[in-house]
Structure formats: structure tokens, C-alpha cells
Amino acid sequence: MTPIPARVRFDEAAPLALDIARDIAAEGFDVLLVRDVLGRFSVVVDDREASVDEGRRERWTAALAGLGAYATSRPLAFGSRLFSTAELLRSARVVSEASESAGSRTGSVRLRNNTVVGEDWAKVSTPGPEPDGTRTHRTALYGFKGGVGRTTATAVLARHLADQDKIVLVVDLDLESPGIGPLLAGGGLPASGIVDHLVESAVGNADNLELVTRTSYTPRSGFGELWVAPARGQGVDGVPYAYAEKLNRVYADTPGASFADRLADAVRACEEAVKREGDSDRRPDVVLLDSRAGIHDVAAVAISRLCDLALLFGADNAQTWTGYGDLFAAWQSSGQAREIRDKLRMVASMVPDSVHHTMDDYLDAFRSRSYDCFRATLYDEVVADEAGADPDPVSGRVSASGTDTPFSPAEEDDAAPHHPIPILFDPGLVGMDALNSPRWQDRAFVQAAYRDFLATATPLILSAPDGGGSDSGSEEGTA
Template identity: 30%
Template sequence: MADPVFYDDSLRIAIEVVQDILGADADVTYLRDGQGQLHVFVPETTQKARVSALDEALRKRLGRYAPRFGRLVHLDQPSSEPVLLVVGDQRIKYVERRFAGVDWTLSPAPVAVEPPRLVFYSIKGGVGRTTALTVLATHIAMRGGTVLCLDLDLEAPGLGQAMLPEELTPEFGALDWLAERAIQGLNAELPKLRDLIGTSPVARDSGRIDVIPAFGVRCFRSPGTVLGKLSRSLLESPEDGRITTFGKRVTELIERACETRRYDAVLIDARAGLSEISAAPLLALGADVLLFMADSNQSFVTYSALLTYLQRFAPTNPEADDWRLRFKTIRGRVANPGDVVASERFLDRIATVFAEGLYDEASDAGDLDVFNFAPDDSDAPHYPVSIAFDPRYQTYEPLEFTEQTNPEVAEAAFGAFTRWCIERLGLDQKP
């Protein structure tokens, strides 16, 4: 009896079978469909006898990971552009189809035009991600800047409640806009932006902080509709011959908001974890991405899974815009910032996660085009910017505790972080 085949084994087995029958240099594309089953696309010139032998061998070896109906071996090419996926010591051409979460399969969007966008992302909650966003927004506003904050943590929102009092909360939130856009389609009757954006009083009349909360007043009035809207906001449907994903709709929302007012920066609070909602801020918005994490095994293991997955989109053209440079590690709520041993241990572990996941393999020949960094390179994506733990920010309620917006109080914990962000956003050059 043959050994059972599981998801992790199936692609490797398919590659072995293909190479046994067609040779290691065969021009082959592998596709995993929405049900998880594998398809192989071979050149039209492949001999019929070899196609039949390949089909038979794949079905025998793959078991339930071979399609039960229709062809397994195709004499054409898939409609989607393949990526180069690392499997073992080789790269293969690979396409992944999904019933949901198509944003995870699309190459990262090119860097966004003005204003610059900064995504706040974490694997888990409790690492100070949203607090850091609001502190940075306040810092920019107190410098006289104008910033747009968007809450995309649709399953556990908090940004709107932190920055907007009840009387300034808009009628609609991001969830309403995204759901209506998905349900109604391209020519949707959407909530007007003036009913979607609230202006926070936290800026203290110096600059301006506009907030698109996840939930507007309508969600609070009719909480029973929230889960229904959440499901519909993720719908993926064809429009003008292409699939409109959650990420494309978020991009449209940001662009429409930025057409109404000039912003110095757009700050996006992402959903934590590896959900379908998380893909859009990581890949679809053309933003710099701050990877918040704690010094815990959970963070290292899960970030390893994320970064290893993202490596499949690494550009092969050395002159291309390398989206990997947009990532930066943020070590949040560090209880012992002066502990050199703990800091070195963290740096060593996160450098290893990036080296084994997102970075290219180091070149013995010293190839300058290889995307790799020394562990102690402070400009590297893995090298952390730290935020110290401060009990005054255990919960962030700037509308109630105005001390939290005091620049001198914020400096102790967030000074290095805000300075790094201001430089990254290009705001250090502005008066």
C-alpha cells in the first residue's frame, strides 16, 4: 500500500514525477487549483506518449491531489502569470488559484505615488501596533502635518475608538464602504467620503488627523449586521475582465480619500495574523510595511511562515523595484531595552528568520545583485527599531488621558520609532 500523500508532499512529488519523465530541464508550469489539486502545463510539442505516461504516473503518485475530473496534464499555458517558487534547491514556475484570498497570490503592487503609505502589521495582537500608529499620527500632526489613518482591522477594530469621540464618529466606516463596493459592483452607490471620515481632536489644532474607522455609527446602531458585511467585503468578482479583490477595493478607497484632501502620509492599521484580510495591506497597497513582533517563539515561527511564502514574489530582475526593501521589523513593547544580551538574542533570531525566508541565499562570489544583509546591518529589513514598554501606554486613550499625547512623555518610549518613520516617510525634509 502506497504511503498517503499530504499537502506538504504533493508539489514535491509532482516535480519528481515530471523530471523523471520529461527531464530536469523541461519547461513546465505547475498549478494548484482552488481545491488544492495539482495540474501540470507542458509545451505543446511534448510527444503524446510522454503526456499519457506523465498523466498516468502523476495520478498514481498524487492520489487525491490529482484532479478527479478533467485533465491533469495540459498542452498549453495557464491564463495567470506564474511566479518562480523555491522548492528545495530549485525554482519552478507556479500558479496558485484560490476560492478566496486572491490577494495572497498576486505579486506586490509597485510603490504608491504620493502620499507615502505606511502599514502597521503584526502576527498577533498585544504588541503595541495600533498604539504606535496613533502616536505617530499625533507626532506628524503636532509638526503641522496632515495624516489619514485607515483602520483595516475589520475583525477587531480599535483605531476609531482611540482617535474619535462618539460625536465625531462618521456614519459609515471602512467596513461599510468595502461591503457596498463589493456587493454593488463597479458603479456602486457608495457612502460619501464626508460621511466616512472623522477628524480627530487629538491633533490639538496644530495639524490634522483624519480617520476612516473600521466601524461607523451604523455598525454600532445595527451590530447584528457586522458579520454579514464582513463576509461580503471579502467578495472577489470579475469586473471589466479582471478579478476585483479586497486589496483592489482598499486601494480605491485610499485613492478616493486622497483626491479630496492633500495628506502628508497615509497610515494603515492592518489585521493581525495570516487571514485573507491581512494580504491586502502587506501586498496590494504599495506601502512600506512595519512588522511588529514580540520576542516570543510564536512570533518567530509565524513570521517564518509568512516570509518564506512571500519569497516566491522576489524579483528576478536586479534593476526592478525590490518590494522587500519596504519591510522593517519593529520590536514592540520591549520591557528591557537596556538588556544587551536579550537584544542580541532577538537580533540573531530575527536575522535568521529573514535569511531563511525573505532573503536570497548569500553568494560565495560576492554578487552585488543578491538580496542579503549582514545581521548587524542597521539598514536591513530585519534589523529592529525598538519601542520601549511604558506603563503609561498600557492602554491608549488619548482622548481621555491627554498626557499620552505629550511629546516629552512619548519621546521616552517612541522617540527612536517616530524619528525612523518620519525619515522613511520623507517628512524630515519638510518644514
């Protein structure tokens, strides 16, 4: 067992508690390790088939007490004394851990991690077809840090997809800092926004909200459509629009519906509104989710549950790779590495191209650090193993001779999730007044900056029914 320090801090508590749980399991008992919302641990021992003597109880209790402030007031419980023990141990929120040993039976160790926010980072799913068989491609655009040009890129991409004859809906999920709505729709916002659906649905009052508006953008072909669902609406004449008051209430869970469920319902309502109000009576072909930055529940839901492709924006700096490293590690430790990596693709934003800092040099450095970040967490570790070990149930990593085929692309693989899609930096993009610049996306410096991004992202979006991170393709032509 790892030596217990005199004062246990948060980061030290988890591996120490897991060691204690493993030691208990090694004595033949199934164990559930529970972490509460403050980070404190308790252990539930399944003693329904074999009793626990007093000596073991005292020894286990003493070991848990060594966690100090990170042990609950009653850190040891027994399944024979709990209500619905079987349901508790089979909880869908529990992540299994390997539990096999030679010789006598070794029990299993399972972890239930209770948090106030952030649980949806560990719940990965991909949207399926609608009941009528139609398919809407949802893409989340996310940056760990703000200021990487994500919103402008969303606007450029939306107009480009509309030019490809697609019905495009852009949903502003950057609730604390809304911007894509006015950028695309100008002053013609609908009466209500995403926050209105979230607060009204909480009290069963979300019917008939005006959530979307068709922008004035005219696609080149004349057949595409561009719609926007803003974070905030413009309200009703004569009635003050209390955006901050609404925002203070949107993240609450309600009876029978978590925040994640309610956000998913809000996006779906926006899609249905396009179908209801549009000329073609069709749901959007593409939905772009402009997600807020940082490790936040909105981003968690957008990436983990709502999209089939997530474009991850970043600059080549320490903040980017530390942030994404923390995020990827959370997915890896929760057992979701395999599911989430199929959705991901890195975007290198604001790429310089000058005599002193060439685009190629910058992208080579970006790709190398991106590869290191993915390889350390989301990619499978290829290890020669004559025995052919099974995949680890937590990390999903496998050996080279295991029964599963490991996913470990080469650094130079231009279809891999870590391989950056570039957006060039141009001084003209700084402070550009897109609202008052007609057809600003047609200007030469804008086309040059986004050419490679559009050519790579468009086929990824349109050919990713089951996750787009590891697909590849290129589009002929330019922006």
C-alpha cells in the same frame, strides 16, 4: 525522484508534484503544474510541437496517481486539446522556474497556484504618484500576532506626524477588531466606515459616503491635520447599524474587481475625502494603515499592494519568529522576495528595560533572531561561484560572482530590514484610557517608550517613495 509515501499529505504533495513536472520537462516538453483550491495537482503538457506517445502518457499518469488524494480526477492534460493554450501558459499568475540542462532540450516548468484567500501575499507592488503628481506616503503597521501594541503605536505615530506639519490620515483596516477610530476620534466618528465602502461599492452604490472625520487633536505647530477613517461608522440616527452583516460580505470578489482592488479603492476614496472635506484642498501627506494581524487577505493587500513601507511588529518569542518565517517563506517561494523586502522594517514592541532584563540584551537577542529569519528567506545567499551564475528566477538568490549584486546586509547593519526599531514597555501603557486622558501622548512615560520608534520611523516614512525597508535615517529631538 523523491520516493512517494504510502499516503501523501498536503506538505508532501507540492515537492512530489514538482518532481514529476520536472521529469516530464526533462523529456523536452514545457509543463504547467496547476494546484486547485483544495491543494490537488494536475499537469498540462505542451505537446503542440512534439507528440506524446502512449507509453509516456501511461507513465506520467501513473506518476501523478501516486499523489493520491492530491491528484485531480484527470491529472494529465495536453495543450493540443485545450482552448487558448498559449494564453494559459503565459498567465500572469504563473511563476516560472529554472529549466535548463546540458545536452538535449529541456522544457520549462511553470506553476499556477489557485487559492481561495491569500493570493495577494504573492502580488507585490508599490503605489506610484497620483495623476496630479502628488505623492502620499502609505505605511502599513502590522503584527503577526495581536497584543503587541500596534494600534497604540499607530495613534502615537499619527499625532507625532501631525506635529511635523503633515496632513495625516489613519485608516482602520483591522475590520474584525476595530479600535484606532474611537481611539483617535472619540465619539465623533463619520456615518460610514471602510466596511460601508466595501459593501456599497460591490453594488455600485459608494458615491458620497461620509468616510472620514477630522479629529479634535490640535498639533503643536497648528498647521498639521489628523484625520481618521474608521472600520465602522456610527451610522445614521434611527437606522440600526448592521456591522456584522456587512462584515460577512466584504471579502467577496465582484465581477471585474477582486477584494484587493475594492480595498484599494476604499483607501483611495478615504484619501479623496480628506482632500474634499479638508481646509487645504490637499490629499494626505501620510496615510497610516492599521492592518489586522495574522496571515489574512487584509494584511496581504495592505503590505503587498497598498503601502511603500511596512512596519512589522513583534515580541521576541517563538510565535513571532515561526509566524514571520512562514510569511517570509511564502514571499520567497513566490519570487517576490526582492520586491517585498524593500518595504519591510521590524519593530521590537514591548521591550523590557529592567535590572534583570535590560533593553540592550533584549534587542541583541531580537536582532539575532530577526536576522536569522530574514537571512533564511528574504536575503540573498552569497555563494562563491566561479561560473558567475545568473539569479534564480524563483528565489531571486544570486552568487557572490553573479551578474547581480546580492542583498545580504550584516546582522549589525542598523539600516537593514531585520534591524529592530524599539518601543519600550511601561506598565502605565497597560489599560491606559487614552480617550479620557487629554494629551496623553505628552506624558513622560509615553514619550520615553516611543522616543526611538518615532525618531527612526518618521524619516523612513517621509523618505520612502519607492519602498522604505532598506532606507535609514534618524530624527533630531524626541516625541
